[in-house]
Amino acid sequence: MSQAPSDAAAWRSIFTISFLVGMFAVAVGGTPVLLGVLLTRQGVASSVIGISAACSPLGLIASSFVIPWAAERFGAVRIGVASCLLGLAAMAAMALVPEPILWIAARLLWGLSVGGFYIVNKAWLAQITPSGRRGRVFGIYTSFLSAGFACGPLLVSLADFRSPHCFALLGAAFVACALGVLLVGKRLPDFCGTARAPVLGAIPLIPAALLAAASFGAFDHASLAFLPRFGAAHGVSTAIMGIGLSVLNVGNVVLQPPIGWASDRWGRRAVMVVCALLTVLGGGALPWVIDAPTPLLYLFLFVWGACAYGTTTVALAAIGDRFTGAQLLSCSAAMTMAGGFGGVAGSSAIGVLQDAFGTHAFPRAIILIFVALAAVAARSMRSRGLDALPALSPAAERAR
Numbered sequence: 001m002s003q004a005p006s007d008a009a010a011w012r013s014i015f016t017i018s019f020l021v022g023m024f025a026v027a028v029g030g031t032p033v034l035l036g037v038l039l040t041r042q043g044v045a046s047s048v049i050g051i052s053a054a055c056s057p058l059g060l061i062a063s064s065f066v067i068p069w070a071a072e073r074f075g076a077v078r079i080g081v082a083s084c085l086l087g088l089a090a091m092a093a094m095a096l097v098p099e100p101i102l103w104i105a106a107r108l109l110w111g112l113s114v115g116g117f118y119i120v121n122k123a124w125l126a127q128i129t130p131s132g133r134r135g136r137v138f139g140i141y142t143s144f145l146s147a148g149f150a151c152g153p154l155l156v157s158l159a160d161f162r163s164p165h166c167f168a169l170l171g172a173a174f175v176a177c178a179l180g181v182l183l184v185g186k187r188l189p190d191f192c193g194t195a196r197a198p199v200l201g202a203i204p205l206i207p208a209a210l211l212a213a214a215s216f217g218a219f220d221h222a223s224l225a226f227l228p229r230f231g232a233a234h235g236v237s238t239a240i241m242g243i244g245l246s247v248l249n250v251g252n253v254v255l256q257p258p259i260g261w262a263s264d265r266w267g268r269r270a271v272m273v274v275c276a277l278l279t280v281l282g283g284g285a286l287p288w289v290i291d292a293p294t295p296l297l298y299l300f301l302f303v304w305g306a307c308a309y310g311t312t313t314v315a316l317a318a319i320g321d322r323f324t325g326a327q328l329l330s331c332s333a334a335m336t337m338a339g340g341f342g343g344v345a346g347s348s349a350i351g352v353l354q355d356a357f358g359t360h361a362f363p364r365a366i367i368l369i370f371v372a373l374a375a376v377a378a379r380s381m382r383s384r385g386l387d388a389l390p391a392l393s394p395a396a397e398r399a400r
Helices: 003-041 046-074 076-096 100-128 131-158 163-187 207-233 238-266 268-289 294-322 325-357 361-380 394-399
Strands: none
Touching (some): 046 076, 046 100, 046 325, 076 163, 207 238, 207 268, 207 361, 238 268, 294 361
């Protein structure tokens, strides 16, 4: 009986963290869509639009080096609030000064804020969740995250992409998220004063988790950029493919908790390998499914996207099983860095391949990426954890 209140409090914290990241994702999902439309309306050159879009994942990569140090020095709760306020400041700058060149710098800061909040948010959740539930908990978390991503573009579409209104709506999501962190901050792990763990030191210790984050980063950015073009090459209308991308996100919302539950029951490695191989099969089937009746295409996208995202859900649970404190922050940061690199390098490489070999390069590249992930996951993930990520002692940190 004494365990029940503690258990109920833990679940309240879990749902609070998941709700906050979902609210944050509303702004994260809506901002790129809004900026893409506004830049196009201004007649900005495609090269400038591309550079502007690339600054967001660059900010994510930068955050992976800055945020663990800042959280260990000032506390993760303060960094979570500061990340929301930095995102708000970037939005305000873009709203007040509609100058595309300024937006490039603002989007770099915006990416830094997004990475900062994601790093501490994932670390909070992994720290407070028992190992036996971590898969299903991260499934719930990623469902909220995907729902927020889906709602952001819908929100700016309903506001008809009117600049002041949309910037205000998305900025309000940052404000609400900052207030939410302040309200529940006392219940969240703070990581303040912990010994520093080097971010790059995580790379050899969690190769499968990092490759899962990079693989999904490539899948996510490439599907947004190239799936509509792939459909158009097969005679599928832009409207149908636009709905298909939304269905892909809905699949993430619905299917991540079952995927997480399966990893709790049958093991992280087995479920990650299965999700990766199902994504490979989906890549192979896409050229045939794209010509199928629309309901079958939507069902395919519903499952395919969830399998690709499922590898990251399992990876997040796996690092939570093995690390705590500063080590957990560093691993969370390393995954954010890997996702940023995957988004930049993966979508760029697939674009080059499409120019050289045609639209079928898109599913073939996805096949290669997730075959590599399945092989690495099968080889490197074990039921027993590897040596912990080495943390710097306070004396060593002062010596630096």
